[in-house]
Amino acid sequence: MPNAPQCQGGPLEDAARHAAKMAKIKAARDRMMETKEGEKGLIIVHTGAGKGKSSSGFGMILRCIAHGMPCAVVQFIKGAWDTGERRLLTTHFAELCQFHAMGEGFTWETQDKDRDIAAARAGWEKAKELILDPEVRMVLLDEINIALRYDYLDVAEVVAVLRDKPPMTHVVLTGRNAKPELIEMADLVTEMTLVKHPFRGGIKAQPGVEF
Structure with missing residues (x-):
């Protein structure tokens, strides 16, 4: 007579195995976290x-x-847009967050290279002031990667300022096609991968989603 099939463990046995597995994972994570003690201002790139x-x-x-941390935003491209984040931050949190909308729209909208360069330079001058102020704990340089891609700004100058920033200041740089020099020096780099987008299906940009 063939052997009877082995019975699978019941709910209590499954729960015990799960608890043992999670305990091992927690112990490994605790050991890893014991080696992470330092803090520093980060260079963060979203591209x-x-x-x-x-x-x-x-x-x-x-x-x-x-967290009550003074911070600032400099927008390099979308400054002409009436965005939800701009409304929220300038209306409710102006005492903690400076907001500087320096851009005039994408380059195909202005159709004026000299004007785009001047706007980018003005944005960068304000950005430098904010980055080098130790009281400002985070500076978001929104869409600066686009200004760098078109060489409206000198990436070597941007890198030099980031290297000289106060030690606890975080700087976030966003936009497609981040320059290799920024990726090399950054502490955290995230690349957003396009899988699907409603624009390709004929849906325009909408409040609350795109702006």
Whole structure:
């Protein structure tokens, strides 16, 4: 007579196995966390063709505000837009977050290279002032990667300022096609991958999602 099939463990045995597995994972994580003691101001780059680069940056700005940390935003491209984040930050959190909308729109909208360069330079001068102020704990440079991509700004100058920033200041740089020099020096780099986007299906940009 063939052997009877072995019975699977019941709920109690499954729960015990799960608890033992999670205990091992926790012990490993605790050992790893014991080696992470330092803090520093980070250079953070959000790039890639997918949506969410600016959204993530503004999420961190809101975290800073929640912790009472002075912060600032410099917008290099979308400054002409009436965005939800701009309304929220300037209306409710101006005492903690400076907001400087320096851009005039994407380059195909202005159709004036000299004007775009002048706007980018003005934005960068304000950005430098904020980055080098030790009282400002985080600076979001929204869409600066686009200004760098078109060589409206000198990436070597941007890198030099980032290297000289106060030690506890975080700087977030967003936009597609981040320069290799920024990726090399950054502490955290995230590339947003485009899988699907409603624009390709004929859906225009909408409040609360894109702006």
